[in-house]
Amino acid sequence: MRISSRSACAAALLLLGASVAAAAAEPPLPPPAQPAARIAVRMVVVANFENGQDRGDKPGEYQLWVEREHLDETISDVRGAMRGIRRNADGLYGLLLRDLDAFVLDPRFDLTRTYWLFTGISGVDPNVASVGSAAWARWVVNGDELREFDDREIPADWPYGLFAIGASKPNALPSDPNSFGEAESADDLGMAYRMNPALTQWAYALTRAVKIPDTPALAGQRKAWKGYPNAQKPPFVLLGETLGAKRYWHGPARTHWAEDWVKLWTHGQGQFVMTNMESQDAARMMDEFGKLGYVDPQRVLVLRTASNPSMPPPGVDPLATIGDEAPGQLAAYEANYRVGVPVIREILAHWDRYENTVPGSAPAKKKD
Template structure:
């Protein structure tokens, strides 16, 4: 299998390489009123695709499109990527684009689109992530409760950090990195429905995820990190979203502290990504006008790479090596689908129950 390079991923995600030609328009026009909107039971939220939407090397969206038969294409010109729909299961798939700006605007654009009835829809964010080897291994899939933003902050250059400071990066409106009392938040942390998260975890925690030779070799190097050496598994763990692709033992320590800080010790950093806080911010806005139900929002991230190098390897060397291809990319994409599909199948097969009542 050819490894995905980060350069390929970013070029495809940022510039829309391989976008297919537009299909026939939906019954109602984008941006207009719609007397008979399409009912949606589940929205699959992915962040990038690499080339074509089917038939080549998959990104986050392709496996869902092909295996969930999301074959009805719906033009979505007010956002990054067209939508795909399965009228039988009433499942809608979207690609937001990478980064919190694109994920927020794409989610808001969809939520305000009158062509869709999203009032009872469940939202499943399914994406790859960096994973903290102290908590999990590549290929593992984590259900989140807390979504923490890593961008809203003060920062000074590391070369100018006072000797008694633990970091040059600290919370807005705080007195510095040694101030242990978080100020009033301005979007730094979101708490999504813990009951729904726990229900999804209970439904999927015993799924046996396949192992691969490449995964075994990559994780064997993480001596001293028992969780990082385990075969892929399903767990509960929180997400840190930041637009900078950071890496290293020191920054992993910062991420652990940052999540602990903003969740008052209730959260635990497991996965790093870019989009969640932007996506959920839009969900909260849409919830206030009844377009969506924020209680029906879930985040599942699977580890494609570790957030730090193994012992004995410097951060720069390991990061540049990972640029040549994430060791856990293939497993992460497959396991996102395996774990997430279990939840989607349960919701759509028993819609008479879950359409009315959110499971907990």
């Protein structure tokens, strides 16, 4: 059956009218969902490990921060975070290093103006400081990537068998361009990360007079350090570099290497003070996240505190002091908190001052 154009037009109008009437009877569609506002995080404290629970039992590096700064709220739905992220009502966030990447990559958080305090306990060079002391790092030096020969098989004029990849002897920077990979020079190899010098100096000036608790046990241990005046001092605050290496090392020969290694990669500007197993990883992660625009590496602080010396006292066998962190471990946890918390509280209390101007730097000039 053929349908005239007039009939077809009338039918179309009837269908359109029915559709409009039906649409009017239904509730309107909701507007498109708007993305939730990102949370601007002001300050984060990062520890490396915790013994057991975050509170109420034997403390690790994290527990004093959780308990004393009331990090009572746990954000448990950060994808990939094994322990969860904590925060308090003042805007301080806390986490363990293993959850750092999950936190940074969570799209809910805006970390572009966030300040970071990386804390932790370390071995300390007794030539420079005592157990319980706290050092703000100007440099974090990587002690992992290197060449190693058995010290019994090295040339007679070598101090040890550890030297840079691309170099031909100890205490020399790489000279072989093939060892640089995509880097333009040895300075771009990721072996030394310089912290913001102005921010670090500001943190040190703010905390240099902090009194770190001393104990009779620590004082008794210090008596063994005859000929090491800095190791005999009560705990104190200083500026000094941290060397991170995944392999555990100990003893005077390797302390000598650490002193040289830090001088080498900082062109003589740094002084080895603290040794640990995590700082190089944290510095590398923050450097990479900075290049991707997630964080501002100029807002990063590293504070390490001494739980044990990097070598034994004079006349003591190194094997007798491997992992000997009692009573220094608890002292180092306490020093981490006592020295770090004034910086955190200052930044949070005066966020209007520090949101756009990093402490220690010249304030931005107002535009006309």
